[in-house]
Every structure is written in structure tokens, then in C-alpha cells.
Amino acid sequence: MQRLTAPDSAAVGDNPTADAHYAHPRARKGFFTDTSICIGCKACEVACKEWNRNPVDSNYELSNSSFDNSEGLGADTWRHVAFIEQDRSRIEAARESGRALVSLGMPQIRNADVPTTAGEAITTAITGAAPGPLSAAAVPPASGLPPAPELGDLDVLSSLGGGPTRPEDARAVDTTPPDTPEFRWLMSSDVCKHCTNAGCLDVCPTGALFRTEHGTVVVQDDVCNGCGTCVAGCPFGVIERRKDGIAQPKTERSAAPVTPTRPGTPEPARNVGVAQKCTLCYDRLVDDQTPACAQACPTTSIKFGEREDLVDAARERVARLHAEGRTEARLYGANPQDGVGGTGSVFLLLDEPEVYGLPPDPRVPTADLPRMYARAGIAMASMAAASALAFMLGGRK
Amino acid sequence: MTTSEYDRYRPPEEPRRRRRRDHAAAADSPSEASAYAVGTAVAPSAGSAMGPDALATAPSGSAPAAGRRVGARRGGLAPAGGDGAREMAMVPEPQFAPADGYYGRPVVKAPPWDERVALYLVCGGIAGGSALLAFGGQLTGRDALRCNARLTALGAAGVGALALVADLGRPERFLNMLRTIKPTSPMSLGSWILAGFSTGAGVAAAADVDRLLGQALPLGPLRRVLYGLEAPSGALAALLGAPLAGYTAVLLSDTAMPTWNAAKDDLPFVFVSSASLASGGMAMITTPTAQAGPARALALAGVAGDLVATKAMERRMDPVAAEPLHQGRPGWLMRWSERLAIAGGIGTVVSGLTRNRWVAAASGAALVTASAFTRFGVFYAGKDSALDPRYTIEPQKRRLAARRRAGIMHDSITTAG
Ligand code: SF4
Ligand code: SF4
Ligand code: SF4
Numbered sequence: 001m002q003r004l005t006a007p008d009s010a011a012v013g014d015n016p017t018a019d020a021h022y023a024h025p026r027a028r029k030g031f032f033t034d035t036s037i038c039i040g041c042k043a044c045e046v047a048c049k050e051w052n053r054n055p056v057d058s059n060y061e062l063s064n065s066s067f068d069n070s071e072g073l074g075a076d077t078w079r080h081v082a083f084i085e086q087d088r089s090r091i092e093a094a095r096e097s098g099r100a101l102v103s104l105g106m107p108q109i110r111n112a113d114v115p116t117t118a119g120e121a122i123t124t125a126i127t128g129a130a131p132g133p134l135s136a137a138a139v140p141p142a143s144g145l146p147p148a149p150e151l152g153d154l155d156v157l158s159s160l161g162g163g164p165t166r167p168e169d170a171r172a173v174d175t176t177p178p179d180t181p182e183f184r185w186l187m188s189s190d191v192c193k194h195c196t197n198a199g200c201l202d203v204c205p206t207g208a209l210f211r212t213e214h215g216t217v218v219v220q221d222d223v224c225n226g227c228g229t230c231v232a233g234c235p236f237g238v239i240e241r242r243k244d245g246i247a248q249p250k251t252e253r254s255a256a257p258v259t260p261t262r263p264g265t266p267e268p269a270r271n272v273g274v275a276q277k278c279t280l281c282y283d284r285l286v287d288d289q290t291p292a293c294a295q296a297c298p299t300t301s302i303k304f305g306e307r308e309d310l311v312d313a314a315r316e317r318v319a320r321l322h323a324e325g326r327t328e329a330r331l332y333g334a335n336p337q338d339g340v341g342g343t344g345s346v347f348l349l350l351d352e353p354e355v356y357g358l359p360p361d362p363r364v365p366t367a368d369l370p371r372m373y374a375r376a377g378i379a380m381a382s383m384a385a386a387s388a389l390a391f392m393l394g395g396r397k
Numbered sequence: 398m399t400t401s402e403y404d405r406y407r408p409p410e411e412p413r414r415r416r417r418r419d420h421a422a423a424a425d426s427p428s429e430a431s432a433y434a435v436g437t438a439v440a441p442s443a444g445s446a447m448g449p450d451a452l453a454t455a456p457s458g459s460a461p462a463a464g465r466r467v468g469a470r471r472g473g474l475a476p477a478g479g480d481g482a483r484e485m486a487m488v489p490e491p492q493f494a495p496a497d498g499y500y501g502r503p504v505v506k507a508p509p510w511d512e513r514v515a516l517y518l519v520c521g522g523i524a525g526g527s528a529l530l531a532f533g534g535q536l537t538g539r540d541a542l543r544c545n546a547r548l549t550a551l552g553a554a555g556v557g558a559l560a561l562v563a564d565l566g567r568p569e570r571f572l573n574m575l576r577t578i579k580p581t582s583p584m585s586l587g588s589w590i591l592a593g594f595s596t597g598a599g600v601a602a603a604a605d606v607d608r609l610l611g612q613a614l615p616l617g618p619l620r621r622v623l624y625g626l627e628a629p630s631g632a633l634a635a636l637l638g639a640p641l642a643g644y645t646a647v648l649l650s651d652t653a654m655p656t657w658n659a660a661k662d663d664l665p666f667v668f669v670s671s672a673s674l675a676s677g678g679m680a681m682i683t684t685p686t687a688q689a690g691p692a693r694a695l696a697l698a699g700v701a702g703d704l705v706a707t708k709a710m711e712r713r714m715d716p717v718a719a720e721p722l723h724q725g726r727p728g729w730l731m732r733w734s735e736r737l738a739i740a741g742g743i744g745t746v747v748s749g750l751t752r753n754r755w756v757a758a759a760s761g762a763a764l765v766t767a768s769a770f771t772r773f774g775v776f777y778a779g780k781d782s783a784l785d786p787r788y789t790i791e792p793q794k795r796r797l798a799a800r801r802r803a804g805i806m807h808d809s810i811t812t813a814g
Binding site: 202226232272331353355361365371379 | 801
């Protein structure tokens with residue numbers, strides 16, 4: 001899965017590195033975050049913080065809304081694990097919305113017949129469902145563990161579910177959906193999407209944000225002047241300017257790297273006043289290492305690799321879940337024709353994106369920029385014309 | 398988590414904080430109650446309303462005090478009944494409604510811009526319009542208008558630029574703005590516009606300052622160069638005047654902030670109108686009425702444009718994304734901006750007829766304030782729209798649904814496979 005050797009096949013498909021004119025572009029790297037197997041352990045959050053030496057983002061306050069106390073992505077939190085508790089009606093709604101996606105004929109990798117059948121079967125299952133166990137997936141079937149799927153991942157949940165291991169086999173087996181559980185916990189590790197058309201990168205006036213040879217989007221800490229335009233430009237609310245929190249004029253703080261402090265004393269925050277976000281561990285990628293968060297993830301919920309492979313894996317995974325009747329599964333960011341041209345970080349979600357705090361229909365603002373410039377040009381010309389007229393009609397001296 | 402007779406000695410429940418009022422409203426309606434109760438040991442408002450006695454005496458599993466729980470099947474984990482209330486405080490109360498996204502937290506992030514950027518929006522408008530007036534004065538021989546408008550243009554551009562630099566996270570790196578020319582970044586183009594404009598306005602104003610001081614500036618032979626460059630510099634500033642006044646609309650619209658983005662078609666017209674009336678108003682304050690005729694005309698055109706463009710903008714925007722323009726602080730600012738613009742416009746007509754300097758100055762002040770209110774209002778509305786996820790989610794869901802209804806399926810970010 002994690003092919004780390006530098007492939008010679010440059011800029012393929014929707015690889016945005018082609019625009020950046022690298023002499024030796026590499027395959028586009030990305031994440032596939034499979035939220036259906038995330039256990040919410042937050043190892044990724046911690047690993048990211050440690051590796052990037054990101055400062056704490058609060059005084060250890062409890063958010064008072066869920067088990068998630070880091071609240072969201074930001075300048076100091078580049079991986080964030082969302083935690084959502086849902087009851088039966090929400091699960092049914094999620095299944096229904098997923099089923100609707102399937103029958104709408106959304107882009108799919110293969111014939112839609114299997115998930116559709118499953119989706120139609122679900123209605124009966126919902127109406128007649130008995131109070132389910134804690135989680136449908138936790139019911140061990142009589143059969144043993146089927147062989148691991150092609151993904152090469154230990155896919156415990158789907159194996160236990162007793163569903164087909166390959167989408168092609170799905171037709172042969174019973175696609176009655178599992179009983180709807182009474183409630184469920186959704187856990188999802190969010191991260192910068194490393195968009196194909198990145199709003200943050202487009203609007204950055206200094207060129208601090210750039211496209212790396214891996215197709216990722218990275219801030220150059222020593223170039224960014226903290227204008228904050230990228231913060232507004234990101235349709236996913238990812239990038240943020242690092243706050244100071246120090247009673248000292250920003251200009252007096254040195255831009256120099258952190259000086260070693262005595263052991264035990266906290267390090268001063270780096271890159272204060274500068275836009276910060278996930279770098280997809282650029283420093284590790286150049287050394288052919290796996291990003292810290294993916295390496296720390298104990299369930300392989302975060303899969304790192306070449307984006308093309310990951311999207312294939314994601315499609316197989318979602319097809320298998322559909323075949324098990326879990327029509328709530330859907331992909332987020334895999335479509336190269338969406339409003340941001342597809343994302344480098346692809347997600348498998350079990351409910352509508354907004355439930356996870358993701359925008360349901362993001363659109364990179366620069367997509368409309370030509371039109372905006374045209375409208376603004378007309379407006380500016382009208383203003384110049386109005387002042388010319390004002391002098392013609394503005395009376396005698 | 399047991400039921401014991403000592404339960405009654407537990408301290409009363411602290412009221413739990415709730416993030417959003419409409420949550421509470423929804424949870425209190427019995428019809429929706431069962432959807433909210435599963436997994437909750439003690440229903441949210443009941444936890445604060447009931448004393449320990451009520452907790453201890455409530456029949457296990459039915460809890461009439463918390464009527465919403467009736468009919469809801471229990472999950473495997475949460476014990477039924479009024480027991481264990483204190484322990485359950487460790488488990489935060491679940492909030493289900495997806496209408497406000499993830500616990501009502503913002504989906505997009507507001508830019509870290511504060512009032513200094515709003516001030517820059519105002520100053521850019523005044524500076525741009527004033528350069529146009531100064532150039533007109535230069536061409537038509539209105540010396541007082543030319544001189545005052547040039548000084549206004551330079552002063553406003555200077556204040557705006559300083560405010561913009563001060564708002565940077567790293568002000569000492571402001572020159573990085575001129576590292577590249579990047580057409581996809583309105584901020585980059587704007588920086589170049591501002592730099593070019595300031596150069597032109599600076600040279601032109603320097604010539605006028607020198608004249609005002611009776612050529613007292615120690616310029617030596619450079620004086621001839623300065624006077625030679627004066628006219629082209631004034632022309633350069635005028636050329637970049639309208640762009641300076643209007644590009645900020647693109648700067649705001651080219652973001653994911655729902656209100657700014659939804660206003661993208663009409664915001665440039667609002668901004669250039671507002672710049673016209675503000676610069677006309679400034680000139681009416683600084684310049685004798687005899688020479689301020691073009692300024693009055695420009696101000697009147699600006700008032701007309703402002704009223705029309707603002708209405709058109711609000712009408713054509715997504716109704717949900719337009720809401721922040723109507724409520725709270727931005728709503729107040731936009732309402733008063735309209736009133737002041739109308740008042741200033743009437744005053745402008747009166748001052749044109751009566752040639753009363755005081756009426757002219759008062760109307761000018763009203764117009765400048767109206768422009769400032771418009772820009773602060775738009776600025777705050779956009780920042781407000783980022784804070785409530787509703788403004789991001791609802792318009793996006795609506796446009797997605799509209800596309801799907803129209804049979805456009807290929808461009809959704811969520812796919813079935
Ligand atoms: S998610 Fe936001 S910060 Fe990340 S690349 Fe896309 S636009 Fe930039
Ligand atoms: S804050 Fe930094 S990275 Fe973001 S747009 Fe400004 S200069 Fe670019
Ligand atoms: S790739 Fe690196 S920087 Fe990005 S979230 Fe993972 S650990 Fe953090």
C-alpha cells in the first residue's frame with residue numbers, strides 16, 4: 001500500500017503537480033481516511049502534534065459537547081478526530097441518504113446493481129427491525145475470518161460483518177442489511193484535504209503556499225507574512241494563522257528557529273503570526289517516510305499512499321460496505337469533478353459530510369474569479385465614467 | 398452506577414451548558430423528544446430542573462419528569478432510571494441535530510482580519526475616488542479641488558496601507574506582498590495596485606505640497622523633475638483609482654465566507670458606488686462649493702448607485718447567506734448607511750443650490766460615514782457568516798440539491814463509490 005519509491009510515472013490524471021512544472025514530479029500522495037474503522041483513539045492527533053512540535057491549543061478545557069475536546073482543525077491542530085454520537089433515527093437517516101446517493105446514480109466504479117438492491121432491501125429491514133445490539137458490526141457471524149482483502153489491511157469490521165470480501169462476489173450473497181443499531185459513535189480523523197484546486201494556495205499573495213512535487217499544499221513558514229487571506233480562501237476551514245498569546249509586539253519576535261530550552265521548560269511556539277496547517281509531513285515525505293499520523297494510526301483508518309491507489313481502495317471498500325447493506329457509507333473527495341477538483345485526502349464517511357463538520361458542497365472560490373474580475377472591471381469602468389461625466393456635467397468652475 | 402438510598406444526598410445537578418438555544422427549543426418539544434433521548438441518562442433540561450428527590454423517586458425507566466424519554470428504547474450502555482446522575486455527568490450529553498453541523502462549530506474559518514482591514518476598505522475607496530477627482534481637477538483647472546483631492550488620496554492611501562500592514566501576522570514581512578504577481582490572488586494584485594497608486598498619488602501630492610509651501614521643500618534641481626512628473630503621476634493614480642476602490646470587493650468575494658462569496662456579482666458595484674460618494678463627500682468637506690461641482694455630481698451618482706446596487710445585491714444573494722447583512726451589528730450599520738447616504742444626497746443637492754459651505758461639509762461628512770458603514774457592515778457580515786455553520790451548510794445543500802434535481806450528478810464531492 002505505502003509505495004514509497006519514487007515512481008517515474010509523472011503527473012498522472014488529476015495530479016496537480018503538472019501545473020507546478022516540476023522537473024521530477026512524483027506521484028500524487030494523499031490519505032484515505034476510512035472512518036468506518038476509526039476507533040477515535042486520537043493517536044494521529046498526538047503524533048502530528050509531537051512530530052510538528054505544535055503548541056497546545058487551549059488550557060485543557062473541556063468542550064462540554066462530546067468526547068472531542070480539541071474541537072476542530074486549526075493552526076495548532078492539524079489532525080482532528082471528530083466524535084459524534086447518534087441514535088437510531090440518525091442512523092436510519094444516514095442509511096437513507098446514502099441509499100439515495102446510490103440510486104441517484106452518483107459516479108461509481110462499477111455497476112450500481114448490488115448497492116441498489118441492498119438499498120431497496122433496507123426499507124423493509126428498517127421497518128421491521130428489532131432492537132439491535134450495540135453495533136451491528138460487532139455481531140460475530142458463525143463463519144471465521146475470511147481472507148484479508150486486496151487492500152492489504154486488517155479489515156476487522158467488514159470481515160466480522162460476514163459480507164463478501166470482493167465486490168464482484170456481492171451479487172452471490174445475501175445483501176440484507178444488518179439490523180440498525182440503537183446508537184453508534186462516529187469517529188473521523190479530519191485533516192487538510194490537499195485539494196487539487198486549493199483555495200488557500202490560489203489566494204496567497206506572497207507565494208508562501210506552494211504545491212510540492214508530491215501534489216500536496218504546504219506553507220513556507222519563512223515567507224508567509226500572516227496576511228490571513230488563505231484562511232478565508234479555504235472552503236474546508238483548515239488553515240489558520242497561529243495566534244500569539246504573548247504580550248509582546250509581534251515584530252519583536254524573532255523568526256529564527258526555536259532555540260533549545262532547558263529541559264522541562266516549554267518550548268516557545270514557533271511560526272507565530274504565520275498561517276499553519278498540515279504539510280502532509282513534507283519533511284518526512286522527502287525522506288520517503290510515512291506521515292506521522294498515518295504511521296501512528298493503530299487501525300489503518302488513516303492510509304497513506306499514492307492517491308490513485310487510495311481512491312481505488314476507497315471505492316472497493318465502499319462497495320463492500322454497500323454490499324453488506326451498510327448504505328450509509330460514501331466517499332468524500334474522490335470525485336475529480338467536484339468543486340475543488342477532488343481532494344488529496346479522501347474520506348469514507350458514514351453520514352452526510354456536514355455531520356462531521358465538512359462542507360456538503362465546497363467550491364474553490366477562485367473557480368468564479370474570472371467572473372468576479374469581469375464584474376469588478378465593469379464596476380470600475382462605471383466609476384471612471386461617472387467621474388468623467390461628473391466633470392462634464394458638474395457645472396461651471 | 399447503582400440505585401441506592403444515598404442517591405438522595407447527592408448535591409443537586411449543576412445546570413449543563415448548552416451550546417445553542419435552538420437545540421434546547423428542539424429538545425423540549427415532545428414530538429422530537431424520543432430522537433434526543435437515547436443514550437442520555439438524564440434528559441438535558443430535566444437535569445437542571447429536577448432536584449435530587451425527583452431523581453431518586455422517579456420510577457426507573459419511565460421518568461415522567463423527563464417526559465421525552467417515554468417510548469425511547471434504551472441503548473445497551475446507559476442504565477435506565479434516575480440513578481447514577483452524577484456519574485453520567487462524565488458522559489457529555491449527545492447533540493444530534495445535524496442542521497448545525499458538528500456541534501454548531503464553524504465549517505469555514507473567518508480570516509483573522511480585524512477592524513484595521515475594514516478601515517483599509519474605507520480608505521481605499523476614499524483614496525481611489527479622490528484620485529479621480531484630483532485628475533479631473535488637474536485637467537479642468539480646478540486648482541483647489543485638485544490639490545485637496547490629491548492630499549486626500551495620499552492621506553487615505555497612507556492610512557489604509559499602514560492599517561493593512563499592522564493587521565499582518567508578521568508586519569515586518571509586508572514587502573513579501575510584492576514577491577510575486579499572482580493573478581489568482583486578489584490580495585496580490587491589490588498590493589500592486591496599492592503600491593502603484595501610492596506612488597502616483599505621492600508624487601502628485603508632493604508637487605502640490607511644494608506649491609502650498611511656496612516651494613520651500615529643499616528639492617534643488619529635483620523640483621523640475623517633480624513638476625515634470627506631476628501630471629503623469631496624477632494620471633497614474635487616477636488610472637488605478639477605480640481599481641483600488643473596487644478590487645477589495647473581489648478580495649472579499651474570492652473567499653469561502655458565505656456572505657462575501659454570495660455577494661460576488663454585485664459587491665464591486667456596491668463598493669465603487671460607496672467609494673464615489675465617500676470621495677465626493679470628502680471633497681465637499683475640503684473644497685469650496687464653487688469648485689466642488691464635480692464632487693457633488695460624483696457623490697450623487699454614488700448615492701444612486703449605492704442604493705440600487707445594495708438592494709440588488711441583497712435581493713440576488715442566497716437568502717440565507719444574506720441574513721448576516723440584516724441582523725446584529727452589520728444590520729445596524731447597513732441600515733444607517735442607507736439613511737446617511739440618502740440624507741447626504743439630499744444635503745448635496747441643497748448645497749449645490751445654496752452654495753452653503755456648512756451644508757456641504759455636513760452632507761460630505763454624512764456621505765463619508767455612510768461609506769464607512771457600508772464597508773464595515775459588509776466586513777462584519779462576512780465574518781459573522783463564518784461563525785455559524787448554518788450559513789455555510791444550508792446554501793451549499795440547497796445548491797447541491799438543485800443541481801441534483803436538474804440531473805447534474807457528476808460534480809458532487811460526496812459519491813456513492
Ligand atoms: S483543505 Fe484548505 S488548507 Fe487544505 S489544501 Fe484545501 S484549501 Fe488549502
Ligand atoms: S497568511 Fe501566509 S500563507 Fe496565507 S495567504 Fe497570507 S502570506 Fe499566504
Ligand atoms: S501528515 Fe503530518 S502534518 Fe499532516 S496531519 Fe499527518 S502528521 Fe500532521
